Amino acid sequence: xxxxxxxxxxxxxxxxxxxxxxxxxxxxxxxxxxxxxxxxxxxxxxxxxxxxxxxxxxxxxxxxxxxxxxxxxxxxxxxxxxxxxxxxxxxxxxxxxxxxxxxxxxxxxxxxxxxxxxxxxxxxxxxxxxxxxxxxxxxxxxxxxxxxxxxxxxxxxxxxxxxxxxxxxxxxxxxxxxxxxxxxxxxxxxxxxxxxxxxxxxxxxxxxxxxxxxxxxxxxxxxxxxxxxxxxxxxxxxxxxxxxxxxxxxxxxxxxxxxxxxxxxxxxxxxxxxxxxxxxxxxxxxxxxxxxxxxxxxxxxxxxxxxxxxxxxxxxxxxxxxxxxxxxxxxxxxxxxxxxxxxxxxxxxxxxxxxxxxxxxxxxxxxxxxxxxxxxxxxxxxxxxxxxxxxxxxxxxxxxxxxxxxxxxxxxxxxxxxxxxxxxxxxxxxxxxxxxxxxxxxxxxxxxxxxxxxxxxxxxxxxxxxxxxxxxxxxxxxxxxxxxxxxxxxxxxxxxxxxxxxxxxxxxxxxxxxxxxxxxxxxxxxxxxxxxxxxxxxxxxxxxxxxxxxxxxxxxxxxxxxxxxxxxxxxxxxxxxxxxxxxxxxxxxxxxxxxxxxxxxxxxxxxxxxxxxxxxxxxxxxxxxxxxxxxxxxxxxxxxxxxxxxxxxxxxxxxxxxxxxxxxxxxxxxxxxxxxxxxxxxxxxxxxxxxxxxxxxxxxxxx
Ligand code: GAL
Ligand code: ZN
Numbered sequence: 234x235x236x237x238x239x240x241x242x243x244x245x246x247x248x249x250x251x252x253x254x255x256x257x258x259x260x261x262x263x264x265x266x267x268x269x270x271x272x273x274x275x276x277x278x279x280x281x282x283x284x285x286x287x288x289x290x291x292x293x294x295x296x297x298x299x300x301x302x303x304x305x306x307x308x309x310x311x312x313x314x315x316x317x318x319x320x321x322x323x324x325x326x327x328x329x330x331x332x333x334x335x336x337x338x339x340x341x342x343x344x345x346x347x348x349x350x351x352x353x354x355x356x357x358x359x360x361x362x363x364x365x366x367x368x369x370x371x372x373x374x375x376x377x378x379x380x381x382x383x384x385x386x387x388x389x390x391x392x393x394x395x396x397x398x399x400x401x402x403x404x405x406x407x408x409x410x411x412x413x414x415x416x417x418x419x420x421x422x423x424x425x426x427x428x429x430x431x432x433x434x435x436x437x438x439x440x441x442x443x444x445x446x447x448x449x450x451x452x453x454x455x456x457x458x459x460x461x462x463x464x465x466x467x468x469x470x471x472x473x474x475x476x477x478x479x480x481x482x483x484x485x486x487x488x489x490x491x492x493x494x495x496x497x498x499x500x501x502x503x504x505x506x507x508x509x510x511x512x513x514x515x516x517x518x519x520x521x522x523x524x525x526x527x528x529x530x531x532x533x534x535x536x537x538x539x540x541x542x543x544x545x546x547x548x549x550x551x552x553x554x555x556x557x558x559x560x561x562x563x564x565x566x567x568x569x570x571x572x573x574x575x576x577x578x579x580x581x582x583x584x585x586x587x588x589x590x591x592x593x594x595x596x597x598x599x600x601x602x603x604x605x606x607x608x609x610x611x612x613x614x615x616x617x618x619x620x621x622x623x624x625x626x627x628x629x630x631x632x633x634x635x636x637x638x639x640x641x642x643x644x645x646x647x648x649x650x651x652x653x654x655x656x657x658x659x660x661x662x663x664x665x666x667x668x669x670x671x672x673x674x675x676x677x678x679x680x681x682x683x684x685x686x687x688x689x690x691x692x693x694x695x696x697x698x699x700x701x702x703x704x705x706x707x708x709x710x711x712x713x714x715x716x717x718x719x720x721x722x723x724x725x726x727x728x729x730x731x732x733x734x735x736x737x738x739x740x741x742x743x744x745x746x747x748x749x750x751x752x753x754x755x756x757x758x759x760x761x762x763x764x765x766x767x768x769x770x771x772x773x774x775x776x777x778x779x780x781x782x783x784x785x786x787x788x789x790x791x792x793x794x795x796x797x798x799x800x801x802x803x804x805x806x807x808x809x810x811x812x813x814x815x816x817x818x819x820x821x822x823x824x825x826x827x828x829x830x831x832x833x834x835x836x837x838x839x840x841x842x843x844x845x846x847x848x849x850x851x852x853x854x855x856x857x858x859x860x861x862x863x864x865x866x867x868x869x870x871x872x873x874x875x876x877x878x879x880x881x882x883x884x885x886x887x888x889x890x891x892x893x894x895x896x897x898x899x900x901x902x903x904x905x906x907x908x909x910x911x912x913x914x915x916x917x918x919x920x921x922x923x924x925x926x927x928x929x930x931x932x933x934x935x936x
Pocket of ligand 2: 335337354356393394396397399
């Protein structure tokens with residue numbers, strides 16, 4: 234990408250800053266803000282995300298004076314501005330004069346202004362007004378010395394079910410299917426008398442008596458995502474025409490279901506994300522790492538921007554825990570370690586009024602003479618020591634496949650069990666790699682997989698013939714493939730693929746099934762590792778620099794290895810399948826119930842590679858053991874053996890980050906002397922990390 238993060242980091246190092254909403258404050262405060270920003274090392278602010286009504290108080294009348302002064306002030310203090318296109322929150326006049334711009338829910342209920350996000354993505358008036366404010370901003374600020382990038386909208390995700398949206402949906406369907414016969418076929422409308430004889434009969438999935446046609450719903454998800462993307466593109470094209478050298482972004486929300494971020498990322502210059510980890514949840518560090526890795530994956534490995542995070546408590550949960558000292562720094566450095574070149578916060582100064590007046594900020598209500606602001610300042614300063622990381626890659630030999638369409642198709646009503654969810658499967662399979670410090674790229678099924686030694690597909694309920702063939706070719710060509718349960722079940726129309734499952738993958742897996750058997754809540758199904766049947770199970774002896782296999786023989790290692798641990802048991806929950814081997818080795822079997830003795834986990838020599846199939850939801854320890862076996866097959870290992878629990882290890886460029894998410898002090902052995910970029914000290918033998926401490930280690934160079 235021509236206009237990547239480097240356009241911002243060159244000469245600035247890592248970016249540090251936040252959303253700046255000066256329109257909430259008298260101008261006297263602005264000068265002080267600028268001074269405080271300088272002192273804190275702020276070099277980027279996002280301005281104007283929610284300023285539409287201030288910038289255009291009535292249709293077509295603009296008031297840019299105040300924004301001119303804000304941008305001039307930022308330029309005078311050498312702070313770059315990420316200028317927002319304020320389309321996420323239209324002014325009341327839009328909904329008042331053109332009620333058709335207000336979104337309509339599934340029950341036909343219009344949503345009002347008085348909050349934010351109240352727009353119909355398909356409304357012609359909204360689209361025109363969006364373009365007009367975009368054009369006005371681009372014309373006025375192109376060439377302003379502070380302007381460094383554009384931020385279109387905010388957290389795209391609106392959905393509308395109105396008649397205009399229905400018409401746009403029909404246009405989208407016409408483009409996809411061409412004629413009604415094809416649509417009827419794709420939607421399977423012979424079921425429940427749903428045949429359409431006229432395009433005008435087709436509506437969005439509105440509130441209905443019972444389960445909506447799954448293909449209609451799937452296409453609706455696709456359409457809604459594409460419609461928002463069309464809105465994004467319209468603003469982007471205007472901005473590009475005025476400022477061809479400035480990068481354009483829109484901020485994501487991690488694993489957010491409504492928008493296919495792979496399609497968005499392909500259309501923007503910089504991937505940016507908003508990240509508000511849930512405090513107190515033991516899975517949070519892994520989930521946060523996973524979303525960071527997704528951001529890297531969305532950009533094809535390029536550095537990304539953490540657009541929003543919080544210094545302390547948010548206000549959108551019912552009970553909002555503050556972050557203890559050191560926590561936001563730990564989270565911020567976690568993002569750096571996983572490829573972020575910029576660390577920004579919502580927001581600079583805590584609001585006195587409005588819906589988010591109890592949301593933490595970089596300058597709290599109590600002012601700058603506070604513990605929190607002192608921490609902000611110290612963090613902004615220390616990021617300078619990491620400037621050399623800007624642009625550095627996070628190398629990964631493992632990929633995890635994730636797909637929005639499959640997610641949409643999977644999590645619909647009327648399936649065997651709603652206990653199996655796409656993002657949960659993703660996190661379950663990701664966690665053992667995270668715990669072992671093995672970096673993972675999150676990629677779409679269409680990605681080029683050839684560079685990866687191991688490809689994990691936690692769930693791919695919907696798969697196209699082409700993607701299934703690519704996965705097959707990947708394994709046959711020497712890769713190691715791991716496929717989770719209920720994958721390969723439907724085609725892109727969400728029609729079940731008939732024959733033994735997973736139909737398009739059963740050949741590479743050397744295994745197939747015939748029944749899905751969800752199990753009762755709370756019931757744990759005992760499974761048993763089988764002793765290795767043949768020496769091949771000891772792993773692929775792929776020689777190479779990385780091929781020593783997993784060297785952490787942690788507590789999870791009682792697993793499917795050939796060293797005689799056959800017979801050990803593990804638990805599985807929620808989901809089982811009636812499977813048989815068609816040539817694959819049965820690595821684990823169900824040990825009780827009607828499936829006792831039948832395969833639960835299989836491993837197949839496929840061409841030059843290996844393919845695993847997991848027909849249940851194994852517990853965390855068993856997934857850990859599986860991950861170790863797959864890593865051994867692939868000849869991949871983490872950067873450090875025996876990481877203490879709670880310690881995250883990840884390499885970026887030549888720097889090894891160690892982050893202690895745990896509550897106690899730990900000693901982490903290191904193989905060679907290293908300099909800690911954050912403290913300037915040299916460590917030998919081991920590093921000691923107190924709770925929430927971080928080390929950024931570069932191999933020691935004698936000074
Ligand atoms: C984000 C949003 C911000 C602010 C923040 C609060 O979702 O983009 O405008 O609302 O959450 O955490
Ligand atoms: Zn609408």
